[in-house]
Amino acid sequence: MTHRDALTDHLRQKIINGELLPGSRLSESALANQMDVSRNTLRETFRALTEQGLLGHVPYRGVSVKAPTEADVLDIYRCRRTVECSVMGQAHPQHPAVERMLRAVQEAESHVTDKNWLGMGSANMAFHEAIVALSDSPRLIRMFRNVSAELRLVFLMIEDPGALHEPFVKSNREILEALLSDGPEAGADALEQYLLESERWVLGAYGRRRID
Amino acid sequence: MTHRDALTDHLRQKIINGELLPGSRLSESALANQMDVSRNTLRETFRALTEQGLLGHVPYRGVSVKAPTEADVLDIYRCRRTVECSVMGQAHPQHPAVERMLRAVQEAESHVTDKNWLGMGSANMAFHEAIVALSDSPRLIRMFRNVSAELRLVFLMIEDPGALHEPFVKSNREILEALLSDGPEAGADALEQYLLESERWVLGAYGRRRID
DNA sequence: TCTCAAATATTGTTGAACAATCAGGCCTGA
DNA sequence: TCAGGCCTGATTGTTCAACAATATTTGAGA
Structure with missing residues (x-):
């Protein structure tokens, strides 16, 4: 298991557990520092979680936890x-x-x-x-x-x-x-x-x- | 539409059209040069396509077009x-x-x-x-x-x-x-x-x- | 021929840099 | 006052080069 996969699971769990509330924006640099990974690695996890429907992505405006309508x-x-x-x-x-x-x-x-x-x-x-x-x-x-x-x-x-x-x-x-x-x-x-x-x-x- | 999204669609289309046959391995550096993007950008598209089930990923061995059993x-x-x-x-x-x-x-x-x-x-x-x-x-x-x-x-x-x-x-x-x-x-x-x-x-x- | 270790190639990950775009404040002119 | 436009700062998009971690291959020796 690679480092990034663990990060993906971890982040997914944090979202599901409500540690990152729906609608909240996820800053790349801030989260990368907090999670102690590089921005590039974090961005790869963003792509996966976006594809899973947990994150929403708007170009040049970043990702946020999806707030279902x-x-x-x-x-x-x-x-x-x-x-x-x-x-x-x-x-x-x-x-x-x-x-x-x-x-x-x-x-x-x-x-x-x-x-x-x-x-x-x-x-x-x-x-x-x-x-x-x-x-x-x-x-x-x-x-x-x-x-x-x-x-x-x-x-x-x-x-x-x-x-x-x-x-x-x-x-x-x-x-x-x-x-x-x-x-x-x-x-x-x-x-x-x-x-x-x-x-x-x-x-x-x-x-x-x-x-x- | 960001550059990477276009790349994701493009790659997806190439796979579906059979330009990249099932089972074939996708070298990061080779494909990045061929597509004229950086490795990091390409890797982000890999994550998305893997999540869609089109690519298979094995750590430290790269991605390949999935060959369904x-x-x-x-x-x-x-x-x-x-x-x-x-x-x-x-x-x-x-x-x-x-x-x-x-x-x-x-x-x-x-x-x-x-x-x-x-x-x-x-x-x-x-x-x-x-x-x-x-x-x-x-x-x-x-x-x-x-x-x-x-x-x-x-x-x-x-x-x-x-x-x-x-x-x-x-x-x-x-x-x-x-x-x-x-x-x-x-x-x-x-x-x-x-x-x-x-x-x-x-x-x-x-x-x-x-x-x- | 087989085994094991070194050499090689590929992926995983990082950090820094620059370009592209967005949000907000500020100014101008009506 | 307000509408519009411009500048500025911040964030994301993308690239590059380097190194670490792992897999594959090579080849020497038994």
């Missing part, structure tokens, strides 16, 4: 429905990723009592990543990874992320049950309902966002 | 079925992109008499890009763009690309007819049949490929 939220959920529901509808209930789904649900449930919103959100994400992993498709998984990262940016722009994850812990459990007891099509139906409802909540919260 | 072909078609069929199944038959689909079919048909395989392949691609455009989803369109470019690499590895496009010109016409006369679901069904059949042909031809 309402239209982006709609598009993100459209992608999620397209990919997740299709994968779920053709899933084998014996697929190893089902175990990952179960563990994610259990972890999310444990965080309900803790009121640990951050962990709950991560477990929620892990659940849906596991769903896409049912496909065994590297490209679908990578695409979902990018879309999912963009959705995290949306959460970062929202005031109260806790109330956004908690109601859906039970839904995820139900999706898993539907898949296991009634088959993939039932799972896909439950999943689509979840995604439509989640989209409504996120859009509502987006209207009350704190960051533009 | 049989597993890649399977994955590419899985993505195509997931995205294209889902979009088609929810399409509005009055969507402006339907006009693009029609024009693409007509152009492909005109190339049948010409035996212009290159133009036929491009028109075929344009037809399916138009299908995805039915979604009005920038992310789905971008993802399809990347997958579609990878598929072009597969075609470049294959001996006889002509025989691979010609039988499917009629199928595309039928898909369009199905959408217009019997609705989106019928269109999606026809499309899925097409994709499954096309996948079989491509896999077969891939077994007789000339490039590894």
Whole structure:
């Protein structure tokens, strides 16, 4: 693993964790000094992260953390429905990723009592990543990874992320049950309902966002 | 538009057109001289194209044009079925992109008499890009763009690309007819049949490929 | 022929320099 | 007062040359 790849991962993580808030501009020289790399190396990572949709780039004005719009939220959920529901509808209930789904649900449930919103959100994400992993498709998984990262940016722009994850812990459990007891099509139906409802909540919260 | 963006597009086009064959290694200094840019600028474009899946990168061994494997072909078609069929199944038959689909079919048909395989392949691609455009989803369109470019690499590895496009010109016409006369679901069904059949042909031809 | 180490070539990374462009302040003229 | 234009400073775009880190090749010796 080269130095730059580590930097790319590191920067990506900082963005996803909210250490660099959506909309904030990333100065090349400042960040290069801070990260202790040269400008050229940093710029290479910028290209990769821009291609992943995490950074926006305007010529001669630099890059900034993308601040998804309402239209982006709609598009993100459209992608999620397209990919997740299709994968779920053709899933084998014996697929190893089902175990990952179960563990994610259990972890999310444990965080309900803790009121640990951050962990709950991560477990929620892990659940849906596991769903896409049912496909065994590297490209679908990578695409979902990018879309999912963009959705995290949306959460970062929202005031109260806790109330956004908690109601859906039970839904995820139900999706898993539907898949296991009634088959993939039932799972896909439950999943689509979840995604439509989640989209409504996120859009509502987006209207009350704190960051533009 | 900055110099580097133009270079990225240019290089991408050269790859898609087969001027740089799949598997061929791209020397930084040689290509930088040839393209008349600095190594650093070229490297930035490498990062972008790698993220798009057109180039493969191994640390300290450079980048090379990706030579998709049989597993890649399977994955590419899985993505195509997931995205294209889902979009088609929810399409509005009055969507402006339907006009693009029609024009693409007509152009492909005109190339049948010409035996212009290159133009036929491009028109075929344009037809399916138009299908995805039915979604009005920038992310789905971008993802399809990347997958579609990878598929072009597969075609470049294959001996006889002509025989691979010609039988499917009629199928595309039928898909369009199905959408217009019997609705989106019928269109999606026809499309899925097409994709499954096309996948079989491509896999077969891939077994007789000339490039590894 | 095989193995191992030195030589060679390529990529990874840096720092500095200059060119191109943008943002903001300042001045002028109406 | 305000619109327009110009200058200035700051940031990005791009190049170059150098060195470090790693891979590949060469070739000597057993």
